[in-house]
Amino acid sequence: MATIFGIPLMALFGQLLIGLINGSFYALLSLGLAVIFGMLNIINFAHGALYMLGAVTAYLLLNYAGIGYWPALIIAPIVIGVLGMVIERLLLQWLYKLDHLYGLLLTFGLALILEGVARNYLGTAGLPYSLPDSLRGGHNLGFMYLPNYRAWVIAVSLVVCFGTWFAIERTRLGANLRAATENPTLVRALGINVPRMITLTYGFGVALAAFAGVMAAPIYNVSPNMGSELIIVVFAVVVIGGMGSILGAIFSGFGLGVVEGLTKVFYPEASSTVIFVVMAVVLLVRPGGLFGRRA
Amino acid sequence: MLKWKVGLAALAATLVCGAANAQQINVKIGVLTDMASLYADDTGLGSVAAANLAAKDFMKGHPNVKVEVVSADHQNKPDVATGIASKWFDVDHVDMITDVPTSSVALALMPVAAQKNKALIYSGPGSSDITGSKCNANTVHWTYDTWMLANGTGKAIVKNGGDTWFFITADYAFGHALERDTSAVVKANGGKVLGAVSVPINNSDFSSFLLQAQQSKAKIIGLANAGGDTINAIKQGAEFGIAAGGQKFAGLLIFAPDIKALGLKAAQGLMFTETFYWDMNDGTRAWTKRWDKERNAPGKLPSMNMAGVYSGTLAYLEAVVAVGSAKDGKAVVDKMKTMSFKDPLFGTTTVRADGRGIHPAYLFEVKKPEESKGPGDLYKLRATIPADEAFRPLKDGGCPLVKG
Numbered sequence: 001m002a003t004i005f006g007i008p009l010m011a012l013f014g015q016l017l018i019g020l021i022n023g024s025f026y027a028l029l030s031l032g033l034a035v036i037f038g039m040l041n042i043i044n045f046a047h048g049a050l051y052m053l054g055a056v057t058a059y060l061l062l063n064y065a066g067i068g069y070w071p072a073l074i075i076a077p078i079v080i081g082v083l084g085m086v087i088e089r090l091l092l093q094w095l096y097k098l099d100h101l102y103g104l105l106l107t108f109g110l111a112l113i114l115e116g117v118a119r120n121y122l123g124t125a126g127l128p129y130s131l132p133d134s135l136r137g138g139h140n141l142g143f144m145y146l147p148n149y150r151a152w153v154i155a156v157s158l159v160v161c162f163g164t165w166f167a168i169e170r171t172r173l174g175a176n177l178r179a180a181t182e183n184p185t186l187v188r189a190l191g192i193n194v195p196r197m198i199t200l201t202y203g204f205g206v207a208l209a210a211f212a213g214v215m216a217a218p219i220y221n222v223s224p225n226m227g228s229e230l231i232i233v234v235f236a237v238v239v240i241g242g243m244g245s246i247l248g249a250i251f252s253g254f255g256l257g258v259v260e261g262l263t264k265v266f267y268p269e270a271s272s273t274v275i276f277v278v279m280a281v282v283l284l285v286r287p288g289g290l291f292g293r294r295a
Numbered sequence: 296m297l298k299w300k301v302g303l304a305a306l307a308a309t310l311v312c313g314a315a316n317a318q319q320i321n322v323k324i325g326v327l328t329d330m331a332s333l334y335a336d337d338t339g340l341g342s343v344a345a346a347n348l349a350a351k352d353f354m355k356g357h358p359n360v361k362v363e364v365v366s367a368d369h370q371n372k373p374d375v376a377t378g379i380a381s382k383w384f385d386v387d388h389v390d391m392i393t394d395v396p397t398s399s400v401a402l403a404l405m406p407v408a409a410q411k412n413k414a415l416i417y418s419g420p421g422s423s424d425i426t427g428s429k430c431n432a433n434t435v436h437w438t439y440d441t442w443m444l445a446n447g448t449g450k451a452i453v454k455n456g457g458d459t460w461f462f463i464t465a466d467y468a469f470g471h472a473l474e475r476d477t478s479a480v481v482k483a484n485g486g487k488v489l490g491a492v493s494v495p496i497n498n499s500d501f502s503s504f505l506l507q508a509q510q511s512k513a514k515i516i517g518l519a520n521a522g523g524d525t526i527n528a529i530k531q532g533a534e535f536g537i538a539a540g541g542q543k544f545a546g547l548l549i550f551a552p553d554i555k556a557l558g559l560k561a562a563q564g565l566m567f568t569e570t571f572y573w574d575m576n577d578g579t580r581a582w583t584k585r586w587d588k589e590r591n592a593p594g595k596l597p598s599m600n601m602a603g604v605y606s607g608t609l610a611y612l613e614a615v616v617a618v619g620s621a622k623d624g625k626a627v628v629d630k631m632k633t634m635s636f637k638d639p640l641f642g643t644t645t646v647r648a649d650g651r652g653i654h655p656a657y658l659f660e661v662k663k664p665e666e667s668k669g670p671g672d673l674y675k676l677r678a679t680i681p682a683d684e685a686f687r688p689l690k691d692g693g694c695p696l697v698k699g
Contacts, residue, residue: 008510011506011507011510014506014510015503015506018502018503018506019503021502022500022502119331119335123335123336123552123592123595124331124332124333124335124336124339124523126523126526126527126556127556128556128557128558128561131534138535138536144506144509145509145535145536145540147534147535147536149534150502150534219530219531219534220499220500220527221499221523221526221527221530223523225331225332225333225523226499229497229499230499261503264503264504265503265507268466268492268493268494268503268504269466269493269495271494271495271503272495272498
């Protein structure tokens with residue numbers, strides 16, 4: 001059996017695939033963050049908590065309304081997206097003219113409140129959420145056993161990520177949005193309702209986070225802490241990709257998932273820190289991030 | 296005038312005599328625990344409720360003792376914990392700290408307590424080093440430790456045919472102690488350890504490590520971790536077809552709240568060792584009802600850690616009364632080593648020279664879903680290990696306090 005550095009080649013492929021799966025979650029979440037920062041200039045620290053709320057909404061829908069996974073994939077992002085829009089209208093809109101730090105502090109405080117309330121009612125051991133029946137089981141690929149659900153995660157993330165990129169970079173709506181963030185006064189003068197666009201964009205970014213939450217519910221522990229564990233890594237991913245760049249967030253997300261996966265094979269003790277090491281190196285060499293437009 | 300002076304002196308004399316009969320003892324106890332992270336459901340507010348219950352029960356029988364309970368979240372960080380403990384000891388007049396899950400935190404606090412001569416009654420941490428190479432005279436280790444878990448669970452599983460092991464270990468003091476102790480038991484009983492991987496604590500995704508475990512072809516995947524880590528590993532193991540591939544998990548440290556979170560379908564058949572289960576007998580059931588009222592949150596089960604906080608705190612308070620004061624931590628701990636404690640939760644507990652609290656241990660197996668009669672009916676008893684066999688022999692620990 002061929003080996004690289006003592007690890008059989010087949011084993012390595014399995015780990016790379018798993019890295020891609022984790023990368024899917026990083027990509028989905030960092031996409032929402034990048035959209036919000038790129039379009040709104042808000043550093044949304046509440047992103048992890050909103051991801052968690054998406055998963056919790058899926059759990060509540062299942063246990064109190066009997067609504068399963070597939071409808072929850074649509075309902076939960078809409079519900080949490082609306083919550084996001086309410087947050088934007090009530091709280092965030094007053095901070096756009098101020099330093100980034102205020103938005104960061106506000107959303108951080110929001111995250112603490114949301115997580116604390118969830119923890120009070122749900123505990124921390126986690127809530128059971130089972131795999132949808134149609135996605136159970138898996139296939140033996142020879143080098144590893146790939147659960148169907150995990151393959152589904154990769155496929156959906158790729159579709160959603162590139163769909164979002166396409167919408168923002170290649171459609172008229174996206175063009176209007178990008179123009180509105182660069183020069184809101186001019187765009188307003190042209191008759192476009194800029195505040196409403198901003199609200200909807202924040203709602204969309206939040207809905208992406210909630211969508212990732214529903215996807216995570218069957219395989220990761222649905223617990224109030226699930227967001228805070230992930231959010232720091234996701235921020236590192238966004239910084240590496242470039243704070244305003246959508247494509248950067250997508251590529252960094254998948255890429256760093258693979259890097260983390262490889263670290264888990266060769267030096268697993270470092271697997272929770274390798275992404276930050278990469279971030280430090282990238283910031284030293286290219287402060288704007290790998291794909292960043294802003295200096 | 297003289298009559299007045301004599302009268303006042305007589306009054307003062309009677310008052311002094313009266314006070315000497317009912318000497319007031321004040322004790323302040325701190326519950327330092329994990330309130331919000333991976334161990335919070337196995338310790339956390341449940342442990343605080345247990346300590347409050349112990350304080351109330353003790354004060355009922357001893358009206359001259361006033362027990363105050365405070366609590367804080369150490370977030371599983373040794374630096375945060377030592378900061379809180381120092382403030383508690385120096386400023387807030389706390390006499391004893393209890394629970395303290397997370398062995399790295401527990402080990403970090405021991406020199407602090409020794410230096411300030413306060414007492415530690417540990418129910419949360421697992422590392423057998425607490426009564427081994429790192430032992431000190433101010434610490435009592437209640438409830439369980441990694442040696443007991445390895446000896447109970449490891450031996451039973453190897454005897455059952457699980458003779459090749461692969462460990463998934465939480466990369467800190469507890470995980471390494473548990474892996475070390477269990478490897479020793481596996482090898483001593485004729486088994487082989489095929490490999491191990493160290494995983495950062497509080498890890499949410501085990502897919503990569505489960506893949507490595509699958510590729511090792513070991514019959515048993517030993518989970519040298521606890522709380523949220525164990526739950527995640529088992530859940531994801533089901534997804535990756537671990538059982539279908541012929542491998543089994545050995546949950547080396549599992550609590551009843553974890554089994555509840557996993558659900559019987561995922562957890563059935565798991566075998567592990569604990570020293571308390573809420574449904575063992577009428578005494579434990581009655582206590583659990585009272586704990587539930589004190590905890591005041593729906594759907595919670597007490598873990599053995601929480602039961603240990605109750606039992607250990609009561610034992611400590613009895614020793615405090617015997618000594619007369621809580622101010623000298625070492626004196627109270629020394630007193631505990633001469634006494635024997637009985638409660639409905641653990642039976643009879645004695646404290647050894649190395650600080651180890653000894654009581655019987657039980658090998659449990661998780662029921663199948665069809666065997667369970669209700670939401671809390673989770674375990675069946677497979678074996679009872681008597682107290683003198685359940686824990687590491689005194690001479691084997693390497694504790695400097697043990698003479699000879």
